[in-house]
Amino acid sequence: MKNSEYEYRLEMTGISKSFGVVSVLKNVNLKVKKGEIHALLGENGAGKSTLIKILSGVHQKDSGSVVLDGTEITPKNTHQGQILGINVVYQELSLVNDLSVAENIYLHKLGANKTWMNWKGLIQDAQELLDSLGFKIDASVKVKQLSIVQKQVVEIAKAISEDTKVLVLDEPTTVFDPNDIQKLFKILFKLKAQGVSIIYISHHLDEVFTIADAVTVLRDGVDTGSMPIAETDKDGVIRLMIGRELKDLYPKRDVKIGDVPVFEVKNLTAKDTMVHNVSFNVKPGEVLGIAGLGGSGRTETAKLIFGADKKKSGTLILEGEEIKTNSPVDAAGYQIGFVSEDRKEEGVFLPLSIRRNISVTSFDSISSKLGFINIEHEYKKVLNLIEKLNIKTPNSEVDVKNLSGGNQQKVALAKWLSIDSKVIFIDEPTRGVDVGAKIEIYNLINEVAKKGVGVVVISSDMPEIMGISDRILVMHEGTLYGELKKEQFSEENILRYSIGEPLKAI
Amino acid sequence: MALTLKQQLSSPGGILKFLVKYNTIFIFILLVIFSALISDVFFTSVNLSNLLKQVSGIGIISIGMLIVILTGGIDLSVGSMVALLAVTFAILINIFIAPVAILLTIAIGFGLGSISGYLVAYQKMAPFVATLALMTIARGMGFIYSKGSPVTFTTVGGQFMSDFANNSTLGIPNIAIVFFLIVIMAMVMLRYNVFGRLIIAIGSNEEASRLSGIKVNKYKFLVYAISGALAATAAIIVASRTNLGSPNMGMAWELDAIAAVVIGGASLNGGRGTAINTLMGVLILGLIGNILNLLNVPSYPQQVVKGAIIIFAVLLQRFESK
Ligand SMILES: Nc1ncnc2c1ncn2[C@@H]1O[C@H](COP(=O)(O)OP(=O)(O)OP(=O)(O)O)[C@@H](O)[C@H]1O
Ligand SMILES: [Mg+2]
Numbered sequence: 036m037k038n039s040e041y042e043y044r045l046e047m048t049g050i051s052k053s054f055g056v057v058s059v060l061k062n063v064n065l066k067v068k069k070g071e072i073h074a075l076l077g078e079n080g081a082g083k084s085t086l087i088k089i090l091s092g093v094h095q096k097d098s099g100s101v102v103l104d105g106t107e108i109t110p111k112n113t114h115q116g117q118i119l120g121i122n123v124v125y126q127e128l129s130l131v132n133d134l135s136v137a138e139n140i141y142l143h144k145l146g147a148n149k150t151w152m153n154w155k156g157l158i159q160d161a162q163e164l165l166d167s168l169g170f171k172i173d174a175s176v177k178v179k180q181l182s183i184v185q186k187q188v189v190e191i192a193k194a195i196s197e198d199t200k201v202l203v204l205d206e207p208t209t210v211f212d213p214n215d216i217q218k219l220f221k222i223l224f225k226l227k228a229q230g231v232s233i234i235y236i237s238h239h240l241d242e243v244f245t246i247a248d249a250v251t252v253l254r255d256g257v258d259t260g261s262m263p264i265a266e267t268d269k270d271g272v273i274r275l276m277i278g279r280e281l282k283d284l285y286p287k288r289d290v291k292i293g294d295v296p297v298f299e300v301k302n303l304t305a306k307d308t309m310v311h312n313v314s315f316n317v318k319p320g321e322v323l324g325i326a327g328l329g330g331s332g333r334t335e336t337a338k339l340i341f342g343a344d345k346k347k348s349g350t351l352i353l354e355g356e357e358i359k360t361n362s363p364v365d366a367a368g369y370q371i372g373f374v375s376e377d378r379k380e381e382g383v384f385l386p387l388s389i390r391r392n393i394s395v396t397s398f399d400s401i402s403s404k405l406g407f408i409n410i411e412h413e414y415k416k417v418l419n420l421i422e423k424l425n426i427k428t429p430n431s432e433v434d435v436k437n438l439s440g441g442n443q444q445k446v447a448l449a450k451w452l453s454i455d456s457k458v459i460f461i462d463e464p465t466r467g468v469d470v471g472a473k474i475e476i477y478n479l480i481n482e483v484a485k486k487g488v489g490v491v492v493i494s495s496d497m498p499e500i501m502g503i504s505d506r507i508l509v510m511h512e513g514t515l516y517g518e519l520k521k522e523q524f525s526e527e528n529i530l531r532y533s534i535g536e537p538l539k540a541i
Numbered sequence: 542m543a544l545t546l547k548q549q550l551s552s553p554g555g556i557l558k559f560l561v562k563y564n565t566i567f568i569f570i571l572l573v574i575f576s577a578l579i580s581d582v583f584f585t586s587v588n589l590s591n592l593l594k595q596v597s598g599i600g601i602i603s604i605g606m607l608i609v610i611l612t613g614g615i616d617l618s619v620g621s622m623v624a625l626l627a628v629t630f631a632i633l634i635n636i637f638i639a640p641v642a643i644l645l646t647i648a649i650g651f652g653l654g655s656i657s658g659y660l661v662a663y664q665k666m667a668p669f670v671a672t673l674a675l676m677t678i679a680r681g682m683g684f685i686y687s688k689g690s691p692v693t694f695t696t697v698g699g700q701f702m703s704d705f706a707n708n709s710t711l712g713i714p715n716i717a718i719v720f721f722l723i724v725i726m727a728m729v730m731l732r733y734n735v736f737g738r739l740i741i742a743i744g745s746n747e748e749a750s751r752l753s754g755i756k757v758n759k760y761k762f763l764v765y766a767i768s769g770a771l772a773a774t775a776a777i778i779v780a781s782r783t784n785l786g787s788p789n790m791g792m793a794w795e796l797d798a799i800a801a802v803v804i805g806g807a808s809l810n811g812g813r814g815t816a817i818n819t820l821m822g823v824l825i826l827g828l829i830g831n832i833l834n835l836l837n838v839p840s841y842p843q844q845v846v847k848g849a850i851i852i853f854a855v856l857l858q859r860f861e862s863k
Contacts, residue, residue, distance in 0.1 A: 341752070363753075373752060380748055382749055383749060384745045384749055387812070391741070395739070395753050396753050398738070398739075450753065
């Protein structure tokens with residue numbers, strides 16, 4: 036191979052694509068050098084994932100050309116893409132839940148040249164691969180037993196192989212804590228040194244400016260710019276992304292926080308997870324952040340309170356009265372809300388329309404006693420939310436599976452934020468959401484808090500959790516390790532508590 | 542998509558897409574035209590009303606099957622339930638006045654369906670297994686209660702039911718009217734009622750439903766109970782048509798019902814399917830049988846054709862979902 040002959044390893048030129056009458060990509064160019072980390076940026080629905088899916092063979096382009104190492108390629112399916120050396124970690128997880136980690140990692144290679152598999156060898160190979168990536172995951176367990184962070188790591192492991200020429204990561208870090216992100220970066224730098232070209236999609240500009248060599252920005256299906264990373268800055272790419280300046284990512288709040296907690300948890304311990312002795316309270320109007328490393332038990336705590344996991348002991352007190360939440364039905368009955376971090380499996384109904392998704396929690400307010408739905412009312416409510424959250428869609432009847440990832444996230448949020456709650460738990464509220472839309476979501480969270488709701492936000496995004504919380508609790512190994520007041524907020528303090536260390540004395 | 546008909550037709554590949562989207566109605570219309578061309582008996586009122594009478598029983602259990610399938614389940618017990626409940630109804634109509642016999646039979650159907658519902662929703666048994674067991678039990682009980690031979694209607698109430706089932710109102714057979722009313726009710730419930738919305742939500746993502754605070758178990762239980770009640774309604778109709786309840790009734794009807802639902806474009810994984818399309822599925826299956834009968838095709842080749850139609854319809858739908 037004389038790759039060095041060509042200036043670019045990958046050249047996508049003049050790519051156009053429409054779905055039905057909706058034109059999603061218009062004459063887009065993307066050029067990536069050998070051993071380059073190339074960031075692909077753009078708002079939700081700009082067309083990033085679609086461009087990648089054309090590269091890998093999921094979708095077929097309407098026009099344009101894709102040239103890899105000087106040869107034009109037209110993969111008809113992902114298998115052909117993989118043979119050409121294009122491996123993708125898609126935005127949505129696509130693992131087979133009932134197979135083991137090892138089988139998932141080698142799924143596309145199973146049965147490729149041998150009729151009989153060496154299962155022991157398979158698990159060993161997978162284990163070595165995972166260990167080399169620096170994540171602790173048992174290759175022999177079934178995927179359904181993994182946390183969402185671990186699933187994401189398995190997806191990454193799956194995409195890495197000796198003959199990868201182009202590796203694409205579509206928002207790989209949305210569920211990662213800073214530690215995990217550092218590990219991922221190490222892996223990427225290693226691959227880069229081996230000459231792999233990496234396309235990196237993310238809404239976290241900090242990440243992009245840490246690792247990328249070059250950047251291409253899309254807006255509404257058009258590429259608005261492409262340059263070496265050194266020639267631009269955050270404001271520069273934001274301008275290219277949204278066409279205007281962005282001020283105050285974290286909106287000012289003037290919510291009066293109540294004195295008497297609306298919700299209190301005492302000594303909560305789980306039956307099946309490591310969550311133990313969790314006690315905290317949240318006041319009306321307060322935004323309470325829960326930080327911690329992945330696997331520290333944040334999601335599990337929320338699920339425990341919501342009745343999705345089984346409790347061993349502990350007391351919940353809502354507005355001064357003790358309540359029992361043995362199931363999500365109980366919790367919802369007490370007007371406790373929960374937005375899951377895993378939108379595909381637990382948040383949205385992919386085959387159903389936006390309207391049907393959003394109204395699933397709010398039938399009490401839009402239907403008669405006998406359960407007949409006031410359709411006009413329903414439309415009004417849903418269209419209002421679509422506008423408010425700026426969900427990019429032609430209308431409310433589009434199936435959620437046809438929305439971009441970030442817009443799916445907004446649907447998952449709308450479902451809960453549009454109904455009256457007393458306490459609401461939001462796990463990774465802006466997972467996969469672009470910078471502009473984040474502001475809309477923060478505004479909505481504030482609006483909800485203003486009504487006197489206690490809002491509990493779980494987030495791995497440090498600037499976010501510091502930007503929107505009034506108080507932050509930090510979890511470590513299944514329990515609350517420390518509490519930070521607004522004036523104590525700093526990445527260092529959160530990290531110290533996260534790893535179980537006291538704060539530095541001042 | 543809220544595109545107008547005109548936009549759909551004018552977009553590239555529009556006509557094809559349109560045909561694919563409404564393929565069940567399209568196949569149905571084609572079949573009607575084909576039948577009318579091929580046989581001059583087809584468009585006679587006798588033949589049409591016979592056709593409707595023939596499909597009404599299976600049609601009613603197909604609606605029950607649809608709502609079960611929408612939740613991602615399946616109900617294999619409905620055919621045997623028709624037999625057991627037809628026998629039950631024949632026994633009851635000889636004891637009680639008609640309204641009481643009807644209500645009791647439907648209540649028993651609901652109760653039997655509740656057993657499947659309980660096993661699936663609360664004992665987490667696989668729907669296939671739970672209803673397979675119920676299927677065998679119901680068939681056996683039908684034979685036990687009837688002592689193996691048909692139970693004939695002997696009372697005035699029985700006569701009344703038989704008259705009702707064999708007569709027509711405004712040219713439409715009464716039992717077909719019952720079937721159509723059930724279809725309309727199902728349409729309304731699935732489109733405009735919370736019940737329908739929630740079972741579709743459960744079928745399309747059970748975990749997300751649970752975490753949305755939906756009473757998943759309650760609804761999963763209910764669909765089997767309702768399917769049982771609809772099996773009872775079908776049983777009353779078929780027994781009344783023939784003036785008797787026989788343990789051999791409803792043989793393999795569950796398969797026809799599943800076929801009708803699938804031809805109607807529903808997904809066996811749950812979450813997708815409509816009552817109107819199931820109605821089309823029922824009519825298509827009935828029509829095929831009817832034409833082949835008119836053409837004097839023997840019953841074994843008929844089965845082959847039916848099977849081929851199922852494959853064709855499902856292939857069309859796969860094209861649609863792309
Ligand atoms: N299969 C499809 N059918 C119809 N429309 C689609 C389909 N897939 C994507 N779209 C539309 O194409 C547009 C671009 O989507 P895409 O997923 O590429 O966005 P994205 O840039 O990856 O956004 P995000 O940051 O939210 O992931 C969106 O408006 C989306 O609704
Ligand atoms: Mg995307």
